[in-house]
Amino acid sequence: MMIPELDRMAARRHFLTQTSRGLGTAALASLLSPNVTFGNAPTGVPGSLAAPHIAPRAKRVIYLFMSGAPSQMDLFDHKPKLREMNGQEIPKSVVGSQRLTTMTREQKMFPVAGSQFKFTRQGDAGLEVSELLPYTSKIVDRIAVIRSMYTEPINHDPAVIFLQTGSSVTGRPCLGSWMSYGLGTENANLPAFVVLLSSKTPGGQPLLSKYWHSGFLPGRHQGVQFRGSGDPVMGLTDPAGVSRDDRRRIVNAVNDLNSQRFEVTGDPEIEARINAFELAFKMQTTVPDLMDVASEPKHILDLYGAQPGQASFANNCLLARRMIERGVRFVQLYDKDWDHHADLPTKIRAKTKESDQACAGLIQDLAQRGLLDDTLVIWGGEFGRTAYCQGNLTTTTYGRDHHPRCFTMWMAGGGIKPGVVLGKTDDFSYNIAEDPIHVHDLQATILHCLGIDHERLTYRFQGRDYRLTDVSGKVIQRLLA
Amino acid sequence: MKISHSRILEDSEIVFDKGTFGSLALPPARSRGHGTFVAGRMWCRVRCIVAGMLLTWALVTPGQAEPQKAAEPAPFTVKIEKVASGQKYTIGRAKVGEKPYFDRQYQIRQLPPALEGQVLVLTSMDDDYAVAPDQLQLQLPETAMVSLCLDKRSSRAPGWLDGWTLAKEALEVDGVHYHIYQKTFPAGRVTLGGNDRTRTGASSNYVVIVSPRRDLPTIPPDPLALKPVDFAREIQPLLQERCFSCHGAKKQEAGLRLDLRRRALLGGDGGPAIVPGSSETSELILRITTEDETQRMPPDDEPLSPEEIALLRRWINQKAPWPDALAGKESFDDHWSFRGITRPEVPKVADSNWVRDPIDAFVLAKLEREKIAPSPEADRRTLARRLHLDLLGLPPAPKDVDAFVNDQSPDAYEQFVDRLLASKHFGERWAKHWLDLATFAESDGYENDKPRPNAWRYRDWVIDAINKDLPFDQFTIEQIAGDLLPDSRPDQRVAAGLHRNTLYNSAGGADQEEFRTKAVKERTATTGVVWMGLTLNCCECHTHKYDPIAHREYYQFYAFFNNVDDANEGEAATFKVAARTTRIHKRGSFLDLGPTVEPGTPSFLPPLVARGAQADRLDLARWIVSAENPLTARVAANHIWQHLFGVGLVPTPENYGRKGEAPQQAELLDWLASEFRTTSGVAWSRKQLIRLIVTSATYRQTSAIRPELATIDPDNRLLSRQNRYRIEGELVRDLSLSICGLMDPTVGGASVQPPLPKGLGQLAELKNENFKEANGNPHRRGLYVHMQRTFPFPMLAAFDAPDGNQCIVVRDRSTTPMQALTLLNEPTIDECARVLGKRLMSATQEQRGRLVTGFELCLSRQPTDAELAVLQGLVERQLKSGAKEEAVWYGVARTLINLDEFITRE
Known part of the structure; x- marks a missing residue:
């Protein structure tokens, strides 16, 4: 049966707005019409945005997740008192009734461990930054540092989940999925939400695919993991012997047959599939091109410390910029091995050496291209580390346990006031003295920068309207430009 | 409220406690002054009012109140009626050296002489967080004083101790000192509440000592206490005037609602407000009587009058009677799913020829009302594939389709259905639906995500139970x-x-x-x-x-x-x-x-x-x-319907509450639910219900979209056609394996780990390296692919298979480019395409025949001429580009597997 064009349009429009489990949200619409913007995004599906709630300052996000939790008092939160009291028992009044992990709960002594690293005042704000971060020191006036972050879970997995999804229970959508769901994608040839991982050494806290899962949001909002070496996306490379022309001929045949079936069934889902099929085919070209870091000029590679052909954090930062340029909405980087329970000075020195230049290089590169104005960059781990030493404290080394009560993060770019230093911890960087910022506040602020009221981006699942910030969260006005 | 020493006024009067006539607050024994505790201005007022009616018997002096301590107490027994925490409290004697807790070895070291030798109720130290408002109920044979000893380190006393008198002396248990709160009660039941969970500081559960007060005249029963309170006339208007603005129909502060009997007796978020029979521990009374103005109800308003308070107390002490007629109608009383299931009459329809069973009558009755004709019956090839996918999750073999098409017997369709229902693969298909609900997986989840090597036994139990139609x-x-x-x-x-x-x-x-x-x-x-x-x-x-x-x-x-x-x-x-x-x-x-x-x-x-x-x-x-349960049968019948039409009669099967979507076919659902539960055949038989649904004319309709209904019934709630939708990830895998003949049909047993895409195993962040390697027969059905919670099998995940972290009632059916890449290049599917290509080549030498065979294998039908032309074009172009024959047919197989129709149930 032939379907008149008008009916087809009606069916398609309806399809975009009516399907019960959220089919027809922004991202799918953008698959069907690549130039979708707020103005003509579909309406009527709860949670997907027809228009921004507030004027958006950022369009895209790059989140540099330091997995394992970097030590705040060795990087950004200078505590001379710790050096003074090095080796002495941390005062009971400071520790209070805070729960400790089972790893240090049984320790007999909790000696204070001062940072081995020198801090100097940097930038107009005079932020004290550790010698471990010579590159970041140079961009402190471009970033906003929050020294008073706190979270709830005390272990890695629930804490990562909490930062990503607003809940320590597995199964809720993560930040990138919420963005994809709410804002859709800017480029029909690439996914809206891409994930890049880096790790120099095997082991450490695992980076699980659930950290970029879409939870109960439709599966297309899931983060797509790109790899810096080998096949960048699962199934992207055709099997040996299949040429690009072979592939094109197959795509054409599939599309022809699918179109014929559409004429018979009138099912608009077939159109969506044809589009998805085309996107997959395009990705086979665009993704390898996107991943080709070698095409960058030497001074850019040097800015990041990137080396073509390597899978490294520096390369990932550069890739993130390339993705942002091509309209990827959310680029999630995870850098492993920041969990320094023992031998912290050596390990953190190595980790900062791998990452400091690239972080600063990314900010500078985005700025010189004008991309920093509407790209939000976030840096940080899942919690902080303890002022007291885990294991033996010697003159040369120490370790630090998990510490959810305070930690440092920084943000830069779209919507963020540069040069801000927010919050203060006590002399031990153990408790927050001023301006506590909860994870939900951070999430509310991120969404705010993107033009989203965190209380109004919701999705109904099993009878409840869920949102990223669960039932709390306040936008941190003082961070906003 | 907080009880502090500063509040203890020097006074020699006996004060009726909180306006009730049933209990007295007495000065503590051996107190230096008189030490009656007066609980704030309200109680001053109570005292004034009550004083006017004071009965002479109640006027006693502190000297008279002194219990006899030298004489051996005559037998005095206390019965423990109830311990809400479920612990076994026992009765002992209060003496230095005795243990006050039955579950600890601590001993009483110091005790006011007046309490020496009195009845001790041995409580549990582990009940320090027992908080029930009726934690401990004692039966007193005569007028007696209860001494409740509370750990001094505790920051606050529970609110129900309001009006008790704090003695000057203390109790000591192994170095820990206890305040002693005292209160005299008449014979009968005494209810003691639990501890205050919001207190801080180290503290233990309370110690209870009971001493008879034979020095006092027997307290006569309160003359009013037994006079029945008239709820309609006395209580409801009072609640309405003073409480409903915050705890009524419009607003329910703290979750408490007092205008409906069920809700009022249920209490609020913090627990029950009314404890029938025990006004002393009812939060409602405590909150209207507390001295702490920040806590007192109603807030920012005059407190209730002593008469009103006394009335509420009496009502609660009389077990809070609340007549049915005034119970209040709740909005959910009319909510469709909370009503009992009654079997609806099967409606009459005009076109009775179309009707094959009562399902059709319900559907057609609605369609006729809307003047919509049902869709025609689908052809047998479509039906064969639909039934195979719905009942077995596997494609029909072309020869079975042909046999069905050519079967002239009048019950060919029913026989076909019965064969499928008897297949061992039926249990596999329907088990998967259940496992989604059951949050089944084969590892712990979280970061360690340890495997559960025996989890498959539960999965097999489900398959088996469904196969034998438990x-x-x-x-x-x-x-x-x-x-x-x-x-x-x-x-x-x-x-x-x-x-x-x-x-x-x-x-x-x-x-x-x-x-x-x-x-x-x-x-x-x-x-x-x-x-x-x-x-x-x-x-x-x-x-x-x-x-x-x-x-x-x-x-x-x-x-x-x-x-x-x-x-x-x-x-x-x-x-x-x-x-x-x-x-x-x-x-x-x-x-x-x-x-x-x-x-x-x-x-x-x-x-x-x-x-x-x-x-x-x-x-x-x-x-x-x-x-009697109104929900279970509806929910279960709807789940079954959902898997035969792609969407349930209740489109929100996860929510039958008021925020869910009510079924447009409510009578049909109720009829199915009642049929499921109590049929003439086997009650609760899944197979019978499925048979009933799939043999209906409603099920057999074509699934083509009807553009003329796009505005009237866009979501096909009226069931004027079947639905067309993408199959689940497991089925994508099973179909691919079946059409090329690779599938291992074994039912049950340990799960397998099929090979992963190249490089993905190395990438997988798993503490257990085992899951990166292929293990077991790689050609088993998707149901048997090992479910590692933190590493869902990528091919299945691409098609929205659950990861086992949440109960999934409705699977998503997304359409993504990742699915296209998966269908093209996933190792097992690619292997299937290669094998299918060879299978086509060996089927016949003739090009057209091979293409028809491919269509029949993959789509259970023959291609149209136009479709054939597309594939012939592909073959010609491939050959012209110099591809080898094998590569050409591999390409054709890849094309077929990538068709929308291949992964769609029509």
Whole structure:
């Protein structure tokens, strides 16, 4: 049966707005019409945005997740008192009734461990930054540092989940999925939400695919993991012997047959599939091109410390910029091995050496291209580390346990006031003295920068309207430009 | 309220406590002054009013109040009537050297002489967090004074001690000093509340000493106490005037609603407000009488008058009678899914020729009203494929399709259906639906994500139960409480492995109690959603906003599962049944515990009848499938419908509450539910219900979209056609394996790990390296692919298969480019394409014949000429480009596998 064009349009429009489990949200619409913007995004599906709630300052996000939790008092939160009291028992009044992990709960002594690293005042704000971060020191006036972050879970997995999804229970959508769901994608040839991982050494806290899962949001909002070496996306490379022309001929045949079936069934889902099929085919070209870091000029590679052909954090930062340029909405980087329970000075020195230049290089590169104005960059781990030493404290080394009560993060770019230093911890960087910022506040602020009221981006699942910030969260006005 | 020494006024009067006539506050024995405690201005007023009516017998001096201490007390017995925490308190004698707690070795070191030798109630130290408003009930044979000794280190005394007198002396138990609060009661029942959970500081449970007061004239019963309170005339108007503005129909501060009997007796988020029979411990009374103005109700308003308070007390002491006629009508009384299921009349229709069974009559009646004709019956090839996919999850073999098409017998269709229902693959297909609900997976989840090598036994139990058509009621009981059945068989204990599907965090540093309570919440929510379509998860933190489920009721439901401790992961479930009392988690936090609750079901549903004193999981399971339960049969019938039409009659099968979508075909659903539950055939037979649905004319319609109905019925709620939708990830895999002949048809057994895309294994972040390698026969059905919670099998995940972290009632059916890349290049599917290409080549030498064979294998139909032309074009172009023959047919196979129709059920 032939379907008149008008009916087809009606069916398609309806399809975009009516399907019960959220089919027809922004991202799918953008698959069907690549130039979708707020103005003509579909309406009527709860949670997907027809228009921004507030004027958006950022369009895209790059989140540099330091997995394992970097030590705040060795990087950004200078505590001379710790050096003074090095080796002495941390005062009971400071520790209070805070729960400790089972790893240090049984320790007999909790000696204070001062940072081995020198801090100097940097930038107009005079932020004290550790010698471990010579590159970041140079961009402190471009970033906003929050020294008073706190979270709830005390272990890695629930804490990562909490930062990503607003809940320590597995199964809720993560930040990138919420963005994809709410804002859709800017480029029909690439996914809206891409994930890049880096790790120099095997082991450490695992980076699980659930950290970029879409939870109960439709599966297309899931983060797509790109790899810096080998096949960048699962199934992207055709099997040996299949040429690009072979592939094109197959795509054409599939599309022809699918179109014929559409004429018979009138099912608009077939159109969506044809589009998805085309996107997959395009990705086979665009993704390898996107991943080709070698095409960058030497001074850019040097800015990041990137080396073509390597899978490294520096390369990932550069890739993130390339993705942002091509309209990827959310680029999630995870850098492993920041969990320094023992031998912290050596390990953190190595980790900062791998990452400091690239972080600063990314900010500078985005700025010189004008991309920093509407790209939000976030840096940080899942919690902080303890002022007291885990294991033996010697003159040369120490370790630090998990510490959810305070930690440092920084943000830069779209919507963020540069040069801000927010919050203060006590002399031990153990408790927050001023301006506590909860994870939900951070999430509310991120969404705010993107033009989203965190209380109004919701999705109904099993009878409840869920949102990223669960039932709390306040936008941190003082961070906003 | 706080009781402090400064509040103790020097006064020699006896004060009636809080306006009741039933109890007296007396100066403590041996007090230097007179030390009557007066609880603030309200009580001053009470005292004034009461003073005018003071009976002469009550005027006693402190000297007279002194109990006789030298004389050996005459036999005086106290009976323990109830301990809400369930502990076994005992009776002893208060003496130095005696133990005040039955569960500790601590001894009384110092004790006021007046209390020496008196009756001691040995409480449990472990009840320091027992908070029930009726924690301890004693029966006094005569007028007696209760001395309640409270650890001095505790920051605050519970509110129900308001009006008790604080003695000057203290009790000492091994170096810890206790305040002694005293109050005299007449003969009869005395209710003591629990501890105040909000207090801080080290503290123990209270110690109780009871001494007879034979020096006092017997307190006569309050002349008014027995006079029945008239609820309609005296109580309801009072509540309406003073309480409803915050606790009525419009607003329910703290979850408390006093205009409806059910809700009022249920209490608020913090626990019950009214404890029938015990005004002393009823939060409602405490809150209207407290001296603390920030706590007192009504806020920012004049306190209730002493007469009003006395009236409310009397009413509660009389067990809060509330006539049915005034119980109040709740909005959910009319909610469709909460009403009992009655079997609707089968409607009459004009075109009775179309009707094959009552389902069709219900559907057609509605269609005729809308003047819409049903869609024509689909052709037999489409029906053969539809039935195969729906019932077995596998494609029909071309020869079976041909045989069916050519079968002239009048019941060819029914015979075809019966053959499928008898297939061992039927259980596999329908087990998968159930496993989605059961949150089945084969690892712990969280970061360690340890494998559960025996989890497949539960999966196999489900397959087997469905294959042998275990009636749904039994299917339910064995899973919820198989371990509690008398003389339970091993297979029934395997069934109870349902409870073991919860996540478990074995990471170093994990707070076990946190994750244990999370698992219990998971079981609670899953049971609510799976069997009753109730969104209990909303009530974890507060009373449900839309449905009649209170915060407290959630934890009563939770209590059923709170004692399930997974002992070891063996072949059959062996649960340690832990004695664990359940407390409300305030705002859902396991660190902030509220009052104790007992296992129970939401009060808006028919009552549960327990076998013993306390209801257990077996009682719960039987209640779920009881004839009175209005939800279970509807929910179960709807699940079945959902898998035969792609969407349920209730389009929100996860929510039958007021925020869910009501079925347009409500009568049909009720008819199906009632048919399912009580049919002429086998009650609760899944196979019979499926047979009934798939043999209907409604099911057999074509699925083509009807553009003329795009505005009238865009979502096909009227069922004027079948639905067309993408198949699940497991089926994509099973179809690919079947059409090329690679599939291993073995049913059951340990799971397998098919090969992963190149490089992905190395990338997978797993502590257990085993899951990166292929293991077992790579050609088994998708159902048997190992389910590692943190590493869902990528091919299945690309097609929205659940990752086992949440109960999935409706699977997503997304359309993504990742699916296209998966269909083209996933290792197993690519292997299938290669084998299919060869199969086509060996089928015949002739090009057209090969293409037709491919169509028949993949789509169970023959291509149209236009379709054939597309494929012939592809073959020609490939050959022209110089491709080898094998590559050409591999390309054709890849094309067929990538067709929308291949992964669609029409």
